Amino acid sequence: MTLNLEIQQRKSAIQFLENNDKEELTTLVDSMNSKEIIHLMGHLKRDDQMKLLTMLTPEDAAEVIEEIPEAQAVDIIEDLTEKEAAAILNEMESDEQADIIRELDLEDASAILEEMDPEEAADVRMLMEYEDGTVGSLMRTEYFAFEEHLTVEEVTVELRRNSEEYAEYPLKYIFVVSSSSKLLGVLQMQELLLAKGKTLLSKLIFQEVAFVYPNSPAEELSTFFKENDYFGVPVVTEDKTLIGIALRRDTLEAESERLAQEHLETQGIVGGEELRTMPVLLRARRRLSWLSVNILLNIVAASVIAYHQDILSSVIALAVFLPIISDMSGCSGNQAVAVSMRELSIGVVKPAEVLRVWWQELSVGLINGLALGILIGAAAWLWKGNMVLGLVVGGALSVNTLVAVSIGGTVPLLLKGFNIDPALASGPILTTITDMFGFFLALTFASFMLVHLTGL
Amino acid sequence: MTLNLEIQQRKSAIQFLENNDKEELTTLVDSMNSKEIIHLMGHLKRDDQMKLLTMLTPEDAAEVIEEIPEAQAVDIIEDLTEKEAAAILNEMESDEQADIIRELDLEDASAILEEMDPEEAADVRMLMEYEDGTVGSLMRTEYFAFEEHLTVEEVTVELRRNSEEYAEYPLKYIFVVSSSSKLLGVLQMQELLLAKGKTLLSKLIFQEVAFVYPNSPAEELSTFFKENDYFGVPVVTEDKTLIGIALRRDTLEAESERLAQEHLETQGIVGGEELRTMPVLLRARRRLSWLSVNILLNIVAASVIAYHQDILSSVIALAVFLPIISDMSGCSGNQAVAVSMRELSIGVVKPAEVLRVWWQELSVGLINGLALGILIGAAAWLWKGNMVLGLVVGGALSVNTLVAVSIGGTVPLLLKGFNIDPALASGPILTTITDMFGFFLALTFASFMLVHLTGL
Numbered sequence: 053m054t055l056n057l058e059i060q061q062r063k064s065a066i067q068f069l070e071n072n073d074k075e076e077l078t079t080l081v082d083s084m085n086s087k088e089i090i091h092l093m094g095h096l097k098r099d100d101q102m103k104l105l106t107m108l109t110p111e112d113a114a115e116v117i118e119e120i121p122e123a124q125a126v127d128i129i130e131d132l133t134e135k136e137a138a139a140i141l142n143e144m145e146s147d148e149q150a151d152i153i154r155e156l157d158l159e160d161a162s163a164i165l166e167e168m169d170p171e172e173a174a175d176v177r178m179l180m181e182y183e184d185g186t187v188g189s190l191m192r193t194e195y196f197a198f199e200e201h202l203t204v205e206e207v208t209v210e211l212r213r214n215s216e217e218y219a220e221y222p223l224k225y226i227f228v229v230s231s232s233s234k235l236l237g238v239l240q241m242q243e244l245l246l247a248k249g250k251t252l253l254s255k256l257i258f259q260e261v262a263f264v265y266p267n268s269p270a271e272e273l274s275t276f277f278k279e280n281d282y283f284g285v286p287v288v289t290e291d292k293t294l295i296g297i298a299l300r301r302d303t304l305e306a307e308s309e310r311l312a313q314e315h316l317e318t319q320g321i322v323g324g325e326e327l328r329t330m331p332v333l334l335r336a337r338r339r340l341s342w343l344s345v346n347i348l349l350n351i352v353a354a355s356v357i358a359y360h361q362d363i364l365s366s367v368i369a370l371a372v373f374l375p376i377i378s379d380m381s382g383c384s385g386n387q388a389v390a391v392s393m394r395e396l397s398i399g400v401v402k403p404a405e406v407l408r409v410w411w412q413e414l415s416v417g418l419i420n421g422l423a424l425g426i427l428i429g430a431a432a433w434l435w436k437g438n439m440v441l442g443l444v445v446g447g448a449l450s451v452n453t454l455v456a457v458s459i460g461g462t463v464p465l466l467l468k469g470f471n472i473d474p475a476l477a478s479g480p481i482l483t484t485i486t487d488m489f490g491f492f493l494a495l496t497f498a499s500f501m502l503v504h505l506t507g508l
Numbered sequence: 509m510t511l512n513l514e515i516q517q518r519k520s521a522i523q524f525l526e527n528n529d530k531e532e533l534t535t536l537v538d539s540m541n542s543k544e545i546i547h548l549m550g551h552l553k554r555d556d557q558m559k560l561l562t563m564l565t566p567e568d569a570a571e572v573i574e575e576i577p578e579a580q581a582v583d584i585i586e587d588l589t590e591k592e593a594a595a596i597l598n599e600m601e602s603d604e605q606a607d608i609i610r611e612l613d614l615e616d617a618s619a620i621l622e623e624m625d626p627e628e629a630a631d632v633r634m635l636m637e638y639e640d641g642t643v644g645s646l647m648r649t650e651y652f653a654f655e656e657h658l659t660v661e662e663v664t665v666e667l668r669r670n671s672e673e674y675a676e677y678p679l680k681y682i683f684v685v686s687s688s689s690k691l692l693g694v695l696q697m698q699e700l701l702l703a704k705g706k707t708l709l710s711k712l713i714f715q716e717v718a719f720v721y722p723n724s725p726a727e728e729l730s731t732f733f734k735e736n737d738y739f740g741v742p743v744v745t746e747d748k749t750l751i752g753i754a755l756r757r758d759t760l761e762a763e764s765e766r767l768a769q770e771h772l773e774t775q776g777i778v779g780g781e782e783l784r785t786m787p788v789l790l791r792a793r794r795r796l797s798w799l800s801v802n803i804l805l806n807i808v809a810a811s812v813i814a815y816h817q818d819i820l821s822s823v824i825a826l827a828v829f830l831p832i833i834s835d836m837s838g839c840s841g842n843q844a845v846a847v848s849m850r851e852l853s854i855g856v857v858k859p860a861e862v863l864r865v866w867w868q869e870l871s872v873g874l875i876n877g878l879a880l881g882i883l884i885g886a887a888a889w890l891w892k893g894n895m896v897l898g899l900v901v902g903g904a905l906s907v908n909t910l911v912a913v914s915i916g917g918t919v920p921l922l923l924k925g926f927n928i929d930p931a932l933a934s935g936p937i938l939t940t941i942t943d944m945f946g947f948f949l950a951l952t953f954a955s956f957m958l959v960h961l962t963g964l
Binding site: 058085086087090091094119121224241242245246275278279283300301304305307308311312314315316318319320321325326327328329332333335336339340342343344346347350351353354355357358361364365368369371372373374375376378379380382383384386387389390391393394395397398399400401402409412413415416419420423424427428431435483487491 | 514541542543546547550575577680697698701702731734735739756757760761763764767768770771772774775776777781782783784785788789791792795796798799800802803806807809810811813814817820821824825827828829830831832834835836838839840842843845846847849850851853854855856857858865868869871872875876879880883884887891939943947
């Protein structure tokens with residue numbers, strides 16, 4: 053709960069920035085853990101964020117950039133000069149470089165790539181070709197690959213010579229490749245220690261090595277790592293050319309990230325990320341793009357009420373219940389949407405199983421529809437002392453709960469089946485249709501019973 | 509999209525179950541990947557699920573249980589006999605054993621623990637003491653610990669003797685402890701290979717070993733693994749007694765799981781998990797418990813309309829707009845809730861920063877409130893040719909959007925500050941208050957302008 057430490061850190065940081073005190077600033081940032089860095093960067097003004105990054109060494113700045121949320125990192129990188137941005141990006145891991153550069157506009161991206169270390173830039177260009185959600189978008193290009201004709205001693209010498217660079221490499225595996233970079237096999241680093249110096253790598257390798265393709269969906273990696281207790285798996289092209297490595301850790305992190313984005317999208321945050329440090333106009337515009345679709349759909353749904361205005365003016369009490377029917381149907385339907393999204397994401401259900409899901413929702417909808425209908429019907433009856441009003445309102449909510457869970461359960465599967473992301477669209481589709489049905493049911497039931505209701 | 513493989517697998521499985529064909533069933537299950545197992549188990553009847561698990565060897569059954577969603581696993585384990593359940597649980601990893609037994613009722617849990625291997629049961633009892641969301645709930649008890657006075661040779665002999673059991677152990681580290689199990693240091697497995705046989709472990713160890721406490725929040729582990737490139741970290745009590753190991757992988761998986769549950773809860777799935785294979789009554793009851801709170805709150809909100817019924821009967825056109833104002837305010841508010849939940853979860857905002865968040869929401873709410881107000885106001889004006897109606901309706905939505913984002917942005921922080929889980933409660937609180945305000949604003953504005961509106 054207390055903010056004392058964070059406030060103290062921020063005050064110090066701002067003071068060091070003002071005084072151009074590089075040394076103190078570096079000591080401060082080095083002493084902070086990742087939560088504290090995220091918090092500090094989330095509370096500095098844009099100018100101070102940029103100044104902080106340029107005052108630190110590129111290595112330290114890269115660590116800060118890797119800690120903070122990606123959307124924020126992209127914003128800051130965009131505002132730095134190309135030289136500054138390139139110096140920081142040079143120090144980052146290949147998959148994180150590509151994640152950021154993929155989000156920049158083309159012009160910024162190529163200007164920064166021009167300034168980067170040519171080898172790093174080439175890796176990034178390669179990684180950028182893979183779309184979000186593919187194995188390729190998760191892979192790293194830092195891995196050990198040696199040709200089969202090398203000896204243990206030659207490899208050991210090479211490893212020692214570049215030990216500083218290699219220290220950042222994530223893996224304990226060495227991949228063995230042909231002279232044309234085709235993957236031949238794998239060996240564990242410690243096997244090098246035990247083998248005689250003159251042994252050829254080709255004699256040591258384990259040949260039945262698992263691999264994945266860069267264009268496969270990232271989901272396949274999740275499945276792979278559930279099956280296999282490896283830290284990583286090589287990524288190869290169709291002709292088995294080794295191009296990267298995908299780590300279990302990166303796969304799990306990407307899965308968390310995807311879940312979080314999906315959640316934000318179902319709640320109407322277009323783009324799947326918003327931080328309140330982003331510019332107000334950007335935040336307003338993204339939220340509004342979803343809201344304005346919703347308001348149009350709302351007007352369409354409300355036209356059902358407008359069309360039956362004469363019934364409403366005879367039974368004004370109905371106006372009290374229309375928002376309740378709309379809201380409660382939305383609640384029931386959203387529960388069904390959430391369960392479908394969950395079942396899709398863990399794979400217990402496939403888009404083709406729409407009918408089965410519908411059936412399973414109907415049973416729950418029947419029970420809950422009756423319960424809710426009785427509750428609201430009783431409230432209406434008690435309020436106006438008119439049982440027919442209770443029947444009309446309760447009946448409409450009961451039937452509409454069935455409609456809501458049917459639509460809520462099936463729409464995510466249908467959208468997914470047509471390759472449309474269900475996160476953003478399911479909610480608005482659900483509420484529009486259930487509102488229309490709900491208003492229609494209540495007003496139509498009332499029109500049949502008008503003689504018992506007039507004047508309420 | 510196609511289900512052919514899964515349908516084929518299910519048909520075969522059902523046939524093998526009917527024929528009691530253990531061998532074929534085992535071959536089938538062994539050939540399936542984790543997605544296929546999840547799908548198969550999600551589509552078998554409860555009896556068949558249980559028969560499948562008892563026909564497989566306990567080792568294979570344990571693998572199936574570890575693949576399927578935890579909520580489903582718990583249901584099935586509950587229905588098996590204690591002996592069957594214990595045999596399967598014996599073969600599982602300690603953290604997964606504890607996850608499942610923690611969810612059983614006390615009676616079932618102790619009956620199964622009685623039947624389990626005593627050593628495994630003791631570990632589970634220890635793990636069960638730690639609440640969900642703590643480091644202890646994530647830790648495993650499978651780790652290598654040897655006393656400092658042992659030699660490399662003695663350790664190597666011991667490792668070889670139990671190599672089969674140890675093969676399942678997740679780590680490449682060896683922890684070195686005192687005779688009273690206090691953690692003294694760590695060494696990497698490969699160091700054993702390079703050291704002379706007579707060397708004492710105490711000579712080899714790295715003493716500045718990081719560690720965590722079992723009662724710390726699991727969040728701390730996430731932070732730890734962001735900072736440190738380790739596969740796992742030892743868990744020790746206050747007096748540095750080694751009691752377990754927490755793995756990066758388990759930490760990341762638990763984080764995904766927590767996100768998914770939080771998402772389900774915000775959509776009104778009490779308990780944070782529902783699979784449509786669960787019993788209908790359980791599913792209906794859990795959903796209804798949240799819906800019935802909502803309907804009561806809805807009735808409270810609608811009482812504002814009932815109270816102003818006289819205004820409504822003079823301006824019946826307003827009834828068309830009340831559900832729109834309610835729904836759109838809910839949408840705007842939920843966007844703010846989602847961003848607050850996200851910022852809380854990544855740590856860019858703390859509960860004490862309510863005022864800052866409020867300020868940041870007001871600016872977005874002002875822009876979007878104006879935009880939505882103009883849209884709905886124009887629609888009302890066009891429909892009835894009455895500008896005052898447009899002003900009343902548009903003004904109410906504009907102001908209420910400000911109310912909605914203020915409440916949506918701040919309520920999750922306030923709840924979190926009072927240690928209440930914001931996932932389940934934020935939505936209902938938001939919609940109730942915004943509905944009441946929205947209805948009140950529209951009806952009050954209308955009452956001031958009644959002379960210009962009567963008869964619409």
